[in-house]
Amino acid sequence: MGKAHPRLYVNRGSHLPVLMKIVNMTKGSILELGCGLYSTNPLHWACHAAKRRLVTYENHPDYFEFLKSYENDFHEVHCVDDWDSIDISEPWSVAFVDHEPSLRRAMEMRKLTHADYVVAHDTNNKDDRKYRYSTIFNLFKYRLRYAGAYPHTTMFSNKYDVRKIVI
DSSP: OOOOOOOOOGGGGTTHHHHHHHHHHOOSOEEEESOOTTTHHHHHHHHHTTTOOEEEEEOOHHHHHHHGGGOSSSEEEEEOSOGGGOOOOSOOSEEEEOOSSTTHHHHHHHTOTTSSEEEEEOOOGGGHHHHOGGGTGGGOSEEEEEOSSSSOEEEEESSSOGGGOOO
């Protein structure tokens, strides 16, 4: 596998309106599954002043090398060899799901039904064969897809009615 480099594409940040809205509405720990310039950097700095706990998991070794520079007393960074081996059972205020391989996203979301809010990227209908988000819809009481930017982002919760959130 060739060396991966974070790419600068406007579409990669389409989740930011939703993610930052939810982060600003909450106070507790944040989980990031899959790193990127358009999630890790904004999440890191949103947590910085309050020293809010942020935990990032990434499975691509080259991205992990980039990520290590973010690690500090409030931001944990982990390289994942096997997504089945990570423990994401702790209470999360926000869990952001945007990792690879794409079929893993629905699998990890099955383990995040306890999070206050789950924000999932790339939730447009035409990509459901790739991400399989439709297989976890019934696990969450509330969901709202944000289609104001493409690819779409969806908020999920079993605790809070995300349909009332205005982005």
